[in-house]
Amino acid sequence: MTIYIIKDACVYSPDSLGKQDIAFTQNKILHIGNINETALSDANLPLEVIDGGSSIVTPGFVDPLVHITGGGGEGGFHTRTPQMQVSDAVKHGVTTLVAALGTDAITRSLEDVIAKAKSLKYYGLSSYIYSGNYHVPIKTITGDLTKDIMMIEEVIGVGEVAIADHRGSQVSCHELSRIASQARVAGMLSNKSGIVFIHVGSGKDKLDKLHEVINSSSIPITQFLPTHINRNQSLLKAGFEWVKKGGYIDFTASANDSFIDPDEIDAAEAVAKALDAGIDVNRISISSDGNASLPVFDKAGELIGLEVGSVSSLQHTLTKMISKFHIPMELALGCITSNPASMLKLTKGRLSADADADLLVMDESNFQIKHVFASGKHLLNNGRLNFQPNFE
Ligand code: ZN
Numbered sequence: 209m210t211i212y213i214i215k216d217a218c219v220y221s222p223d224s225l226g227k228q229d230i231a232f233t234q235n236k237i238l239h240i241g242n243i244n245e246t247a248l249s250d251a252n253l254p255l256e257v258i259d260g261g262s263s264i265v266t267p268g269f270v271d272p273l274v275h276i277t278g279g280g281g282e283g284g285f286h287t288r289t290p291q292m293q294v295s296d297a298v299k300h301g302v303t304t305l306v307a308a309l310g311t312d313a314i315t316r317s318l319e320d321v322i323a324k325a326k327s328l329k330y331y332g333l334s335s336y337i338y339s340g341n342y343h344v345p346i347k348t349i350t351g352d353l354t355k356d357i358m359m360i361e362e363v364i365g366v367g368e369v370a371i372a373d374h375r376g377s378q379v380s381c382h383e384l385s386r387i388a389s390q391a392r393v394a395g396m397l398s399n400k401s402g403i404v405f406i407h408v409g410s411g412k413d414k415l416d417k418l419h420e421v422i423n424s425s426s427i428p429i430t431q432f433l434p435t436h437i438n439r440n441q442s443l444l445k446a447g448f449e450w451v452k453k454g455g456y457i458d459f460t461a462s463a464n465d466s467f468i469d470p471d472e473i474d475a476a477e478a479v480a481k482a483l484d485a486g487i488d489v490n491r492i493s494i495s496s497d498g499n500a501s502l503p504v505f506d507k508a509g510e511l512i513g514l515e516v517g518s519v520s521s522l523q524h525t526l527t528k529m530i531s532k533f534h535i536p537m538e539l540a541l542g543c544i545t546s547n548p549a550s551m552l553k554l555t556k557g558r559l560s561a562d563a564d565a566d567l568l569v570m571d572e573s574n575f576q577i578k579h580v581f582a583s584g585k586h587l588l589n590n591g592r593l594n595f596q597p598n599f600e
Pocket of ligand 1: 368407408436
C-alpha cells in the first residue's frame, strides 16, 4: 500500500477548492489542504509525491450509461458493436460507470454484462449495471426486478427502458408505473437509487409517457432519468420542462459528425443552452453511451449508417464545455461527476476527506489526463497505462 500526495494542484471537488495538496491511499482520500510529508512518512508506508503544479485535480468521471459488452446490431449481426476495453475508460478518466444491455437481449445477456462489470472492478473501476433492457416485459437475472436490485450487488436500477422509439415495446403508462414502483421499493430496501433509466427515442410523443406516470401515480419524478435528451431541439425543450418540474435529464456525449442528425445538439452545447434558459444545471448529467451503435435511420425507418459510441466522449465534452462554451469548470465537471453520482445515489464523483480515491490529474492548459487513480490504484501514469489489461 502506498500513500500518494499530489502537491500544489488546483483542486476541483467539483467545486473550486483553490491550490491544495491532496493525500490518499488505497481507496480513501486522507486529507485535502496543506500536507506535511514528514508527518505522513511516519506511517511506515511508501510515499509517492506527484508535482501538481500547472495541473488540476478532479474526481474521476462517473458515466451513467456504457454498453460495456457492446450493443447495437440494428443493421444485422455484422453490425453488433464490440465490448468496451478497460484501457478506453482509464485513458479517458472514467473511473465509475453504469452498464446497460440495450436493444438486443437475445444474443446478449445481463449475465454477460455482470461478468464484464466484475472484470472492470478487478482493475479498480467502480462498475454497476441496470437490470432490464429496451423491452417490456423486462429481462432480469433472477426472474424478478426487485430481487435483481436487492440481491445483486452491481444492480442499482433498471434501464434503458425505451419510450418514444420504434425499437421499444411501446410500453404503457400502467406497465411503466409498475416497473418504477418495483425499482423504487427495491432501491429503498437495499439503499440503492432504484433509478429507472429511460431511453428516449425520436418519437413525437417525447416525454409524454413519463408525465403520464408521474401525474397518475405517487412515484416521484426523480425516480426517472431520461437520456438522449439532446437528440433534437424539441426533445431538448421537453427536457428543460421536465427539469423545471423537478426532474433529472441526461445528455448523450457520443455523436458522429458525418451522420449527426441535422437537428441533434452536441452535449456541450446543450449544457450551454440549459444555462442560457435558466435551467438548474445540477439536474443534468452526461453519459457517453459508450460502445452503443449510433444508427442513423432515414424518414422511412431504414438504416442508412452505423458508428460506435465511445467512453472517451465525456472527456471531449468537458473540454468543449470549457473551451468552446466557456461554462464554469465547477458546473461542467458536475455534469460528469457529482450530478450523476447523486442521481444514482453513488458515493462517488466528489473529492473530500474519506471519499473514495477516484481522481484525475489533468494538464490545466489543455485538460489532457496525466494521471488516473481508481480505488487508489495508479492506473494511468504520465499519460501511460500503468498496468497490462488482459487480451488488449
Ligand atoms: Zn439509448
